[in-house]
Amino acid sequence: MKKTFLIIAAAMLTLAGCKPDDNTVTPTPDNPAEGVAEETYAGGQLGTTFNQSASAFEDPTPAVEQAGMVNAFKYGEFFFEHTMTQNNPPFMGLGPLYVRSSCEACHPGYGHGRRMERYRADDWANGYLLVVFNKNTGAYETSVAGMPQTKAVPPFKPSIDEEKISIAWLGYVDEWGNRFPDGETYDLIYPEVTIPEDAFYAPLATPYGELAFRLESTIGIYGTGLLDAIPDDSLKAQYQKEEAAGAQLNPAIWAGGDWASLYGNTNHPKRFTYALSRGPLQDAAGANAIWNIPNVTRSDRRSHYLSLNKSIYATAASQDPEVQSLFYHYFPQWNVSGDPQTDIYNYLMCDTLPAEMTDKDYVDFMVWHRGLAVPAARNLGDSTIQRGRKLFREMGCASCHRPGWTTGADNFTDPNGFFSDADARLPRYPYQKIWPYTDMVQHRLFMVNDIRTGWCRTTPLWGRGLSPICSGHADRLHDCRARNVIEAIMWHGCPGSDARWTVEKFRKLSKADRDAVVKFINAI
Amino acid sequence: MAVAVTATAFAFAACTDENKDNQGTQPGDDSDQRAAAVATQFVDNTVAPTYTALAERAELLAFQLAALKTAPTQPGLEEACNTFLAAREEWEKSEAFLFGAAGDFGIDPHIDSWPLDEDAFATLMNSPAMLAALDAEDGDVVAGERLGNALLGFHGIEYILFADGHAKNVSDISASQWTYVAAVAGDLRNRCYQLEVGWMGGKAPASHIAKLDDIELAYTVAGSGNSYGDNMKNAGQAGSTYMSRKAAVMAIVQGCSDIADEVGSSKIYSAWHGEDITYIESPYSHMSIIDFHNNIVSIQNAYLGGVEGQRDDSKSVHAFVKAINSSLDARVINAIENALAKIDAMPAPFVQHYADPANGQAVEACNALSEVLDEVIETIRKN
Numbered sequence: 001m002k003k004t005f006l007i008i009a010a011a012m013l014t015l016a017g018c019k020p021d022d023n024t025v026t027p028t029p030d031n032p033a034e035g036v037a038e039e040t041y042a043g044g045q046l047g048t049t050f051n052q053s054a055s056a057f058e059d060p061t062p063a064v065e066q067a068g069m070v071n072a073f074k075y076g077e078f079f080f081e082h083t084m085t086q087n088n089p090p091f092m093g094l095g096p097l098y099v100r101s102s103c104e105a106c107h108p109g110y111g112h113g114r115r116m117e118r119y120r121a122d123d124w125a126n127g128y129l130l131v132v133f134n135k136n137t138g139a140y141e142t143s144v145a146g147m148p149q150t151k152a153v154p155p156f157k158p159s160i161d162e163e164k165i166s167i168a169w170l171g172y173v174d175e176w177g178n179r180f181p182d183g184e185t186y187d188l189i190y191p192e193v194t195i196p197e198d199a200f201y202a203p204l205a206t207p208y209g210e211l212a213f214r215l216e217s218t219i220g221i222y223g224t225g226l227l228d229a230i231p232d233d234s235l236k237a238q239y240q241k242e243e244a245a246g247a248q249l250n251p252a253i254w255a256g257g258d259w260a261s262l263y264g265n266t267n268h269p270k271r272f273t274y275a276l277s278r279g280p281l282q283d284a285a286g287a288n289a290i291w292n293i294p295n296v297t298r299s300d301r302r303s304h305y306l307s308l309n310k311s312i313y314a315t316a317a318s319q320d321p322e323v324q325s326l327f328y329h330y331f332p333q334w335n336v337s338g339d340p341q342t343d344i345y346n347y348l349m350c351d352t353l354p355a356e357m358t359d360k361d362y363v364d365f366m367v368w369h370r371g372l373a374v375p376a377a378r379n380l381g382d383s384t385i386q387r388g389r390k391l392f393r394e395m396g397c398a399s400c401h402r403p404g405w406t407t408g409a410d411n412f413t414d415p416n417g418f419f420s421d422a423d424a425r426l427p428r429y430p431y432q433k434i435w436p437y438t439d440m441v442q443h444r445l446f447m448v449n450d451i452r453t454g455w456c457r458t459t460p461l462w463g464r465g466l467s468p469i470c471s472g473h474a475d476r477l478h479d480c481r482a483r484n485v486i487e488a489i490m491w492h493g494c495p496g497s498d499a500r501w502t503v504e505k506f507r508k509l510s511k512a513d514r515d516a517v518v519k520f521i522n523a524i
Numbered sequence: 525m526a527v528a529v530t531a532t533a534f535a536f537a538a539c540t541d542e543n544k545d546n547q548g549t550q551p552g553d554d555s556d557q558r559a560a561a562v563a564t565q566f567v568d569n570t571v572a573p574t575y576t577a578l579a580e581r582a583e584l585l586a587f588q589l590a591a592l593k594t595a596p597t598q599p600g601l602e603e604a605c606n607t608f609l610a611a612r613e614e615w616e617k618s619e620a621f622l623f624g625a626a627g628d629f630g631i632d633p634h635i636d637s638w639p640l641d642e643d644a645f646a647t648l649m650n651s652p653a654m655l656a657a658l659d660a661e662d663g664d665v666v667a668g669e670r671l672g673n674a675l676l677g678f679h680g681i682e683y684i685l686f687a688d689g690h691a692k693n694v695s696d697i698s699a700s701q702w703t704y705v706a707a708v709a710g711d712l713r714n715r716c717y718q719l720e721v722g723w724m725g726g727k728a729p730a731s732h733i734a735k736l737d738d739i740e741l742a743y744t745v746a747g748s749g750n751s752y753g754d755n756m757k758n759a760g761q762a763g764s765t766y767m768s769r770k771a772a773v774m775a776i777v778q779g780c781s782d783i784a785d786e787v788g789s790s791k792i793y794s795a796w797h798g799e800d801i802t803y804i805e806s807p808y809s810h811m812s813i814i815d816f817h818n819n820i821v822s823i824q825n826a827y828l829g830g831v832e833g834q835r836d837d838s839k840s841v842h843a844f845v846k847a848i849n850s851s852l853d854a855r856v857i858n859a860i861e862n863a864l865a866k867i868d869a870m871p872a873p874f875v876q877h878y879a880d881p882a883n884g885q886a887v888e889a890c891n892a893l894s895e896v897l898d899e900v901i902e903t904i905r906k907n
Contacts, residue, residue: 053778054623085641124630468765472628
C-alpha cells in the first residue's frame with residue numbers, strides 16, 4: 001500500500017517538474033544542456049566555487065568576496081582549523097570537558113568524517129559523536145552530554161573513558177544476498193558499539209542494561225549558509241507536498257498539515273542536524289559546535305557544556321577526592337570558599353564564566369561558517385552522467401534527495417540575538433538557485449543498528465563526490481557504514497525503508513546504468 | 525533591469541564555459557600527454573626529493589635528541605638546532621603540496637600546530653606517569669597517540685630548543701623536557717616517514733616502510749591502496765581519485781595558490797594587520813620570515829618542474845601554461861619572484877617587527893601570486 005502511495009508521489013513529483021515554480025519542482029528539462037548550465041552552479045552564482053582540488057570545500061563564496069569579507073573569513077577560518085589550548089590566546093577553550101581539540105579534526109578537509117575502527121578523540125578525521133540513549137524510550141542518557149566528552153583538562157576526568165569503547169564492524173547480508181540480479185556483488189558492514197559500565201565516570205541515570213550506543217558522524221560544512229537561506233515557507237511547502245503524497249513524516253516535527261514543533265522559542269522550523277535539532281544557522285551547527293566541541297566560551301555562552309543534567313557530572317567531580325586534591329593547584333582563582341567540593345561544584349555549574357573567544361573573533365568565525373562555498377558540479381555535460389541524472393530522477397531518488405531549491409531574501413535570524421536580522425556583518429545569499437539534493441526532511445531507512453529514533457534528515461549530496469580528494473575517503477551515511485556510493489544506496493533498501501521502492505528499481509538496472517547513477521552522484 | 529540583463533547574460537556565458545570541464549583535452553592528445561608528464565615530473569622531482577630530505581633530516585633530529593636526552597651538551601644542542609632548522613626548511617618547502625598524504629592523514633596539524641599549549645605542557649612536566657611513558661622505548665608512539673596536536677610537532681620542539689632566536693643554554697633544559705622533546709621528535713620523524721612513503725610508496729626506504737607498518741600508520745590512498753604519487757601519475761585512469769590528467773595539473777596549481785594565499789592572508793596579514801603577536805608562527809626560533817620564503821620556494825619548485833638541480837622545464841606546469849597563454853605564464857614567474865623579493869625585504873625577526881609597513885607589501889605580493897595562480901587554474905580548466 002505504501003509503495004503505491006509512493007509511486008503516485010513519484011508521479012506527482014515528475015508532473016510537478018513541469019511547473020515553473022522553483023520551490024516545488026524537480027526540473028528535468030528535455031534539453032539536457034539547459035539543466036547542465038544551471039545545475040553546474042551547485043551553490044548558485046553567489047555560492048559556488050570552481051575549485052575541484054583538495055581545498056574545494058574550503059573556499060569563500062563569491063558573496064563573501066563581493067561583500068569585502070575575505071579577511072574576516074580568513075580570521076574565522078583560524079578558529080576552525082587551529083587546535084584549541086587552555087590559555088594561549090586567541091585559541092582558548094577546552095574546559096574542563098571536551099569532545100575534540102579542534103573543529104577540523106572532525107571535519108577532515110571541511111568534509112564528512114571518516115569510518116573509524118576505534119574511538120579516539122585525537123585520531124584525525126574521527127568525526128564520530130557518541131550517542132548514548134535509552135533503547136526503550138530513545139531518550140538521551142543524562143549523566144553524559146548529548147555529545148559525550150572523552151577528554152578532560154586536569155584535574156577533571158572525562159565522562160567516558162574512550163580506551164574502553166569498542167567498535168566492531170559486523171557483516172550484513174541483505175535479503176538479496178548482497179548481489180544484483182546480474183551477479184555483481186557488494187559488501188555491507190555496520191558498527192556495533194560497546195561501552196562497558198565502568199567506562200562511565202558519573203553515576204548513570206538510566207539502568208546500564210537499558211542503554212544503547214551509536215555513532216553519528218559529522219558531515220561537510222560547506223553550503224550551510226545557502227541552506228539557511230531557503231525560506232521557511234518553502235520548507236513548509238515541501239512537508240505539505242510529501243504529506244499529500246502519502247509519505248510518513250516524523251510526528252515530532254510535522255503533524256496534521258502543520259509544524260508539530262518549531263525551533264526553541266522562535267517561529268522558525270528545524271532544518272539542521274540528522275535529528276533536526278537545530279533551526280537557524282546562527283544557533284546551529286558551527287555556532288553551537290565551537291562552544292560544545294572544544295568548549296570555547298563566548299559572551300553569549302558563558303557556561304560549560306557538561307552532562308545533560310549538569311549537576312550529575314558536577315556532583316561526581318566535586319566529590320572525587322583526586323579532583324579535590326588538585327583543583328586549587330590548577331584553578332587557584334576558584335579558591336573562593338576554601339572548601340574544594342563547594343568550589344568545584346560552583347565552577348562547573350557557573351554560567352558567568354569569562355569569555356574565551358572575543359566577539360570580533362566570533363563574528364569572523366560566523367563569516368567563515370556562513371561563507372563557505374559549494375563546489376560546482378563536475379562534467380554534467382558528460383553523456384553517462386546525463387544518463388545517471390535522468391535515472392536518478394526516474395527511479396525516485398529525487399523524491400527525498402530533492403535536487404533544487406531557490407533561496408529567499410535571506411534575511412536570516414539569530415535565535416541568540418547576537419546577530420540582528422540580516423546582520424550586515426555576515427554574507428547573504430538572496431534568490432539563488434541551489435542544488436543540494438536534499439528535501440531537508442527526515443525519513444527512515446530501518447537499518448540494523450539504526451540511528452537513534454530512526455529518523456534522519458536527508459543528507460545533502462552536493463560536493464560529496466570530491467570527498468576522496470578533499471577528505472581522503474569516500475565513506476557515507478550517518479555512521480560511515482557505507483564505504484562507497486553503491487553501499488550507501490543498498491543500505492537504503494532495507495525492509496520497511498522509505499527508499500525501498502527506489503532501491504528495488506536500482507537493483508534492476510543494468511551494470512552500465514548503475515555505474516551511470518554512481519557517476520552522476522559523484523559529479524554533483 | 526540593466527543589471528538583471530547583465531546577470532542573465534553572465535550566467536549564460538559562464539554556464540557555457542563551465543561545460544568545458546575536462547573536455548578540452550582528451551586522453552591521448554598532445555595536451556593530455558603533456559599533463560601526464562607534468563604530473564609525473566611533479567611527483568618524482570618536486571614531491572619525492574622534498575619529502576626524502578624532510579624524512580632524512582627529521583630522522584637525524586630524532587637521533588640527535590635521543591642522544592642528548594641521556595648526555596646533553598651545548599655543542600650537541602646547537603647541532604640539533606641546526607638539524608631542526610634544516611628539517612623545518614624542507615617542511616616549509618613542501619607546503620605547496622599539503623594535499624594528499626599531508627591532508628588526508630592530518631599530518632599538517634599533527635606536526636605544525638601552534639601555539640604550544642603552555643598550560644598543558646606545564647601539566648605534562650608534572651606528570652611522572654606520562655613522562656615515564658614518553659621515556660620508554662615506544663615513547664614516540666605514546667607521544668603521537670596521547671599528547672594531542674597542541675603539544676606535538678615542530679613548535680613543541682622549537683619551544684624546548686630555542687629562546688629568542690637562538691639555541692638555549694643547555695642547562696636551562698630539564699631532564700623532563702629532554703624526555704618530552706626526544707619523544708616528540710620521534711613522532712615527528714614517524715609522520716615525516718608517512719609523508720615520504722605516502723607519496724613514494726615502494727620507492728621509499730624499506731626501513732621507513734617497516735617502521736610505519738610496525739606502528740600501524742596508514743600511508744596509502746583510501747580505497748585503492750595506491751601511493752599518492754601513483755594516484756596522481758595515474759590520473760584519469762580507474763582507481764585514481766583524479767578524474768583527468770588535467771585535474772591533476774589543476775591540483776598542483778591549486779596547492780600553490782592555497783599556500784600563497786595562506787602566507788599572504790593568514791601567516792603575515794593576521795599578525796601585521798591585527799597587530800597581534802599571538803598570530804605568529806615560529807616565534808621562538810625567529811624563523812617566521814625564512815618559513816614564508818620557503819613556502820614561496822615550494823611554489824617555485826612545483827611550478828618550474830622540480831627542486832633546484834632536478835628541474836625539467838619541458839615537463840613543468842610553467843611550460844604547460846606557457847603553451848596555452850605565454851603572457852599569463854610570464855605573470856606567474858614575475859609574481860613568484862616579486863613575492864620572494866617582498867618577503868626577503870621584511871625586517872627580521874617578524875616577531876619584533878610584525879607591524880612594519882614592509883609586511884603589507886609582502887601581503888600584497890603573496891595575494892597577487894595567489895590570484896594569478898587562480899587565473900592559471902581557470903585557464904587550464906577551460907582549455
